[in-house]
Amino acid sequence: MEERLKGKLEAPTLNYEEYFSQKALGMKASEIRELLKLVESSEIISLAGGLPNPETFPKDIITELAKKAVQEHGDAALQYGTTKGYTPLRLEIAEMLRKRYDIPISKVDIMITSGSQQGLDLVGRVFIDPGDMIVVEAPTYLAAIQSFKYYEPQFIQIPLDDEGMRVDLLEEKLRELKAQGKKIKFVYTIPTFQNPGGVTMSIERRKRLLELASEYDFLIIEDGPYNELRYRGEDVPPIKALDTEGRVLYLGTFSKILAPGFRVAWVAGEPHFIRKLEIAKQSVDLCTNVISQVIAMEYMKGGYLDEQIPKIRAFYKPKLEIMLRALEEYMPEGVKWTKPEGGMFVWVTLPEGIDTKAMFEKAVSRGVAYVPGEAFFADRSVKNTMRLNFTYVDDEKIVEGIKRLAEVIKEELKA
Secondary structure, three states, X not given: OHHHHHHXXXXXXXXXXXXXXXXXXXXXXXXXXXXXXXXXXXXXXEOOOOOOOHHHOOHHHHHHHHHHHXXXXXXXXXXXXXXXXXXXXXXXHHHHHHHHHOOXXXXXXXXXXXXXXXXXXXXXHXXXXXXXXXXXXXXXOHHHHHHHHOOOOEEEEEEEEOOEEOHXXXXXXXXXXXXXXXXOOEEEEOOOOOOOOOOOOOHHHXXXXXXXXXXXXXXXXEEOOOOOOEOOOOOOOOHHHHOOOOOEEEEEEOOOOOOHHHOOEXXXXXXXXXXXHHHHHHOOOOOOXXXXXXXXXXXXXXXXXXXXXXXXXXXXXXXXXXXXXXXXXXXXXXXXXXXXXXXXXXXXXXXXXXXXXXXXXXXHHOOEEOEEXXXXXXXXXXXXXXXXXXXXXXXXXXXXXXXXXXXXXXXHHHO
């Protein structure tokens, strides 16, 4: 036995890279996921992740609803489901979209996905041909860049300001492309409490974006994972609620309003688009976790979602205020940051010349972590920014983390 095992161990080593496809060879690990591996130590205050706080998870309610899902819906909950999703859940989501956002049920169809990340991948699979031009915000959600990049588009970056995407600059770009006989396929945007920027697109810009979509014939992929996490200010309707032509695909999720471990999200849009996404999903995972869908349905049907959202907001609001006060107190002159009205992130911009990726190891050695900003740009051209998360760590650790980070930045400025 030992001789046989020894022979196997001494066999020639494979050249593993030869077996991968060209697409696989080009794959890169998520920088955020890799960074989180480095900061698992309890001694490091991590402002890097994008994790909801476990204290917002309605564990007792989930326990009861899981029991109910098996006892009352077990035959369906434990079986394969339809690719499009558990119909009672789809109906509950449609009613929520109508009541909360004034999105007409008659004009949309809904498909359940295994997290919003799958929704983004399916969008890339269905809409992007190699060389297609797509517009993203600068900065934008890192995982969206990764999902779309696999399908080989050309990225066009449009900067943000305090009112979200600079739609005026988008219009200039569209005009320029039209003169060259070119057009874009879609605009991907997180208009409400943007990740990583924290900013919210104004209602005027949302309307103008829709006008441009009609005039220049492109789609809008609206990602709305943080819409319910508003702590101050007035609600702004989703772009989908203003859509009269069916140009907007709206992505929503239960990750921030129930629990991310369920991996239940949805795409709402024009039925013909949803049908094609459904066909694409059939070859990916057949169906989303059914028992999670049943629990999510009971969570909505029982009115628990409406009760939970105010609790989540009340839990996160003081954390945002604590971080903003700490930034104001400790950060040196020349450092700027966004002042979100909701969401999970604050975006920090350092003076030109400081590379936050190069500074990262020094920060970790001082016991604090963040996400370097260059990862959120499709062309990785901006080096002096970072994303901070305020939802996960304890209140006192937010202050201490900002304090440590400010000291590191001060040293970098002196250097």
